[in-house]
Amino acid sequence: MATQHSRSAARIMMAPAVILLLGWMLVPLTMTLLFSFKKYLPLRGGDLGWVGFDNYIRFVSSSAFWPSVQATLVIVGGVLAITVIFGVLLALLLDQPMWGQGIVRILVIAPFFVMPTVSALVWKNMFMDPVNGLFAHLWKAFGAEPISWLSEASMQSIILIVSWQWLPFATLILLTAIQSLDSEQLEAAEMDGASPLARFGYIILPHLGRAITVVVLIQTIFLLSIFAEIFVTTGGSFGTRTLTFLIFQRVLESQNVGLGSAGGVYAIILANIVAAFLMRIVGKNLDA
């Protein structure tokens, strides 16, 4: 595989993808960095000159900053926990023999295809609305006071909506992983006297390790930048302002591009911290 010829061919064939992505990363990144050191207010005439680290200082010292980092981590962490735990349980259930497995799988996979905007709209209006939402009807049917989901339990609601969208993804990967488990291993454990619970704990769960890492990695990448779900439901109120959303407010609502760019740089740093963390685990797991 590794003649001189093929190695140089490989380099050439890799070039388009690498160059494009490099451009896609570097050009906006450079501009963002540039803006972040400027007072850049489009509504006041645009570029108003260099300001050093002002924007950076202002961004972190704003009372909204740390809560937004916290909100980001809580949402990512919450969704990951829910999707992984329920994903494993659901995958175990779907792996059992049953009638109509194919159809159940179709039902379970469906939320993955729904646009985030649509899913947020549907949940917000048709389920979580405290007056006309289905939950409200349900609560009333049981004589309880309807909950105003998006304000009283805003974080939980958003985590629920996002989890609903990502649960199929986790479930499917985990299901495939379970099905790829060598059945002889389970039989061996059975011969060795392991109860179903022990088989789950000692054989299935460790086997799923790799799949879980991939679920966590991929989901984190997408979850760090969720936007539509928050924009449509709470608009960032009630403690649901994530870092992404805070940047959105700075850039688009306040039209303070300099400040927003500084926020963008922070977000990149945060993403990279999380990523480095994940990559270390996944990198190890990838070619194992």
Place this chain on the structure above:
Amino acid sequence: MGRITLDKVTKSFGATEVIPPLDLTIEDGEFTVFVGPSGCGKSTLLRLIAGLEDVTSGQIRIDGQDATMTPPAKRGLAMVFQSYALYPHMSVRKNIAFPMKMAGIDEAEQNRRIESAAKALNLTDYLERKPGQLSGGQRQRVAIGRAIVREPAAFLFDEPLSNLDAALRVGMRMEISELHKKLATTMIYVTHDQVEAMTMADKIVVLRSGHIEQVGSPLELYHSPRNLFVAGFIGSPKMNFIEGSEAAKYDAHTVGIRPEHIAISDSGGAWSGVVGVSEHLGSDTFFHIHDTGLAETITVRADGEVGFRHGDRVSLTPRTDVMHRFDAQGLRITA
């Protein structure tokens, strides 16, 4: 402590009956080998004994006790799988300890048994490795180690050597034989390799399509195969079969003669033919003889020094005293 009896056991998957009613007794301490072509039901039979499959009807008794409904873990049997089925995320030590942990055996005893198994199997240096870091033969031994520590009433092996390369296979098959000598525990061993069957077994069970074709010691099967199927299956190179007028001379529909029972010479034999491919192993030479008028080729084994060449005309002398005769149904004619 390890007598296994199958009583009119049958097994169907859906509508297809894989094992028609079958009776078999495996004596305590015996090394029994199930052989047969692929798909004949060897694994299924083993799994029925292990309890990994339910019998469709019939009864399985272990040491006289009905075990038909007993779950696998309770049957006191240990199984070594073709893929070894080691737990990839556990170290060798943990793999071996697993059945004991499940049985709630205390740590000290666990360690004692692990050490002794590791010593017996030459695994002491590898106890802390993961299965992925072991060679095929070592993995094989870990799987056996995991089986041994349970001190089972019987060991079940499903083609444990088929994933190993030729050289390793020879070594491992000796190790298993020696293990059997040492432990004197009942062992049931599935293979489709007749050399393994011949060299390891106390008793061979030849299966075809779920039927038992013959049960006996390796040499019984070699010397008195009950029918054409067994005759062809046991022995390497394969027995030569001759039909037609030559067979009629011996009052048989088919006669069988093993390659090692035919002498080859320049002239003077009963049959003659032309040398095709000859395979020189040093110790032996296999000649494939064409144009004999008896069968497409007749294989002859000669010792290493005989030097005929491709195209030579040769003369063959069969040893009629060890010739096998079969009737039109393929059954051995004994008289």
Place this chain on the structure above:
Amino acid sequence: MGRITLDKVTKSFGATEVIPPLDLTIEDGEFTVFVGPSGCGKSTLLRLIAGLEDVTSGQIRIDGQDATMTPPAKRGLAMVFQSYALYPHMSVRKNIAFPMKMAGIDEAEQNRRIESAAKALNLTDYLERKPGQLSGGQRQRVAIGRAIVREPAAFLFDEPLSNLDAALRVGMRMEISELHKKLATTMIYVTHDQVEAMTMADKIVVLRSGHIEQVGSPLELYHSPRNLFVAGFIGSPKMNFIEGSEAAKYDAHTVGIRPEHIAISDSGGAWSGVVGVSEHLGSDTFFHIHDTGLAETITVRADGEVGFRHGDRVSLTPRTDVMHRFDAQGLRITA
């Protein structure tokens, strides 16, 4: 039309030198087998010849012309891979046609060659099937067919039979031998199975860690192994090695004696010992004899009818005329 010369060829992967400087000439029309233990560099050598790897230094000449820098496709060699490497999405016909298509050979000629290859390899009925619908042996033949149609200067085979089961392996190795007889093209064949090497080769190249240990015909290697490694590698079961005072009797550091060259009897032999495991193949019996005071075990081959049992005390008579003597460096003593 197929003389291959390696001239001081070396190959390193990074810092590790897998092939130290190596010279080798393969004559036109010769069937050369590379044998050696796993990891000794057989595949690497073959791939260097094929051009799938670059040599680190040295020169490869094909028919006298320097081909060191020639890309694989231009060397005029055909390769049959261990996994067959058939194109799973193409029919057998398309698979076979692929190299001709790449070479821009016209359709009519393509079809002519495909038909004739298919006929030679018994593939005519399968031309429209996909590789996935073929048995192992048939796939093997398609791979050979794909190689044949290119009318290459030489064929390269990398363990082509190791994925087949025992019975098929025997059949296919005969087919390849016959093909070589028919085409008389140079063939280089890699295996780690010494039986294959012995039965197929005109010339065997024994490799260890990238070094050539010995080059010669199968029987040369069997009768006159140049050193302990070759002696141990060629022949099955393995040659017995005896060191110490018994060896000193023959003026050697080590003497080697093949199992088939030791006679076994109740008494009267030169050596004595206790029967350990005995492997009954019907045609032969291998006895593993312990407690001889010579080596851990001595393996003896006797013919099928000899009946010693585990624990019997037996007497052994080696044929001293075919005994091999080695010095302290493990080299053969010829005088």
Place this chain on the structure above:
Amino acid sequence: MARSVTQQRKAINTVAAWAVGLLIFFPILWTILTSFKTEAQAINDPPLFFFFDWTLENYAVVQERSDYMRFLWNSIAIAGGSTVLGIIIAIPAAWSMAFVPSKRTKDILLWMLSTKMLPAVGVLYPIYLIFIRLGMLDSRTGLIIVLMLCNLPIIVWMLYTYFKEIPGEILEAARMDGAGLKEEILYVLTPMAIPGIASTLLLNIILAWNEAFWTLNLTAAKAAPLTAFIASYSSPEGLFYAKLSAASTMAIAPILILGWFSQKQLVRGLTFGAVK
């Protein structure tokens, strides 16, 4: 474990799995049902399940208000175009990584993936300015390029994991057979990887289809896909659950159907080589 499972156990599994499946699917089902109700029925208390006057009126209203087909076509063109373009660029890259791996291969792969972690809002302004400069605002081409770049890391990674499953020997065989690099990729690798390429294609079509930030911010009228279509239905004046449902159904139906028909490939694709 091939032991016969008792019918009773199977029945319990079936009930449990269907219950969970329906629960998960319910929001979508409810949306579809609501889209066939009148506005009054949509907010009826107690909620109406199947027994109401089914009407297509909402769909008619939505269609009259916005030219659904144009949004749909844009979605198809953008999602399809970006995916196909991405795959064309990714195949050679994935080939290199899978078959000529070097020490840096894994780093490059992870780096590519890390570009997906750039927060889009953070770079919206620069991208917008670049787009103005290039005159690509509100053009399908522009969106195809942006979405292609967004998904390229995922495409490369997926293809890479598929290619790695293809034995290198086959490519070497092709090389021995006289195939050049182009023929090797065109005649051997690509056809063999068709299932993998198909699932990559599908997953990325879905991701591109549902991408709501760039598609909304870089388009106006001409290139606006279904994400923009649905943006005109969120919080209108008054309570239009039925119409919202109809619009939602129209926005997700094509991809839902595509996803269902191809779920087998997709499931394989989704695993990112996590499981073999």
Place this chain on the structure above:
Amino acid sequence: ETTVTIATVNNGDMIRMQGLADDFTAQHPDIKLEWVTLEENVLRQRVTQDIASKGGQFDVMTIGTYEVPIWAKNNWLVSLNDMPSEWDADDILPAIRGGLTVDGNLYAAPFYGESSMVMYRTDLMEKAGLEMPDAPTWEFIKEAAAGMTDKDSEVYGICLRGKAGWGENMAFLTAMSNSFGAKWFDENWTAQFDSEAWKTTLTFYMDLMTNYGPPGASTNGFNENLSLFQQGKCGMWIDATVAASFVTNPNDSTVADKVGFALAPDNGLGKRGNWLWAWTLAVPAGSDATDEAKTFIEWATSKSYTELVASKEGWANVPPGTRTSLYENQNYLDAAPFAEMTLNSINAADPTNPSVDPVPYTGVQFVAIPEFAGIGTQVGQEFSAALAGQQSVDEALAKAQALTTDEMEAAGY
């Protein structure tokens, strides 16, 4: 053929205009209209982004009275002074026109205009034994809310905006605070959320909403309250005057014939708590089809468009609040019982002098500076969180004060 790309908000009147656009294209076959219909927040974000970076994607933008003066100062809008005389610029209501004029140039044409007022259920008032004056005080509103609330049958005395956003709860609260004498900034642009007046305002609002408001009010915006009112769940609703035509429309509203109207409440300080807003059409400076865009605006905001709507959909549905002539049209007055109250409300608003004390800014329910949208939304979120019970009034005000100060500093005031 020239293409005119129009960015519009997805409300009823705009959607209707889209439906009637065939009339325009019939008159101008050489102009092709492309519609980009977006939800209000998305629209605002899109058009702001586009105009600030000179993207030039739109030829006609739907913007509010907040944006017009700011954008006009940046020379981002094309002056509409040269509109033909038939269009009759002088007919536009002075309050509205004033808000769209910068340095004597008209920069946007109002499509519809609105103020806010009290809408109440006559039947419930009667049941409570009260009578709504034409110009109620906040105290009376509270009394009436208490009287009408019947939580067991899901009737809530008052529905007000609670959803965060500068155009949502802050529009209401800013307007309300004016009547309490509060203001955003003093004349040195110092934030005023630490003032007593704001505390009174917010405390009063919270008091009303927690005792007499519907559940989950913190996520209720215009739409949510509209549907609550239409379903008969609100006793009073103080919101945009345009809502009047919806709540009195028997097709959508279960209480159409039981609605009364009154001016927004006051506190005796001389200012009422009503706002002034208009959705307008403007031409961005970067447009490459300025003339055609103007032609379209002329059509969409003309008197004849009003007649076109009236002929197709009835007089009650014509876009209100922009032209004096409409309020002199008997057909309209007949069809729209709320017309007079609407006009009075609009006239009662004073964008240039919104609060009791003098302030450095214009705008009734907003502050016409570019930073306001961002600040307003964030302050709105704090107030919304207070309404949701997640923090106290004091905390919310303190945070509002801090973040406003912060942002103003960042903007260089």
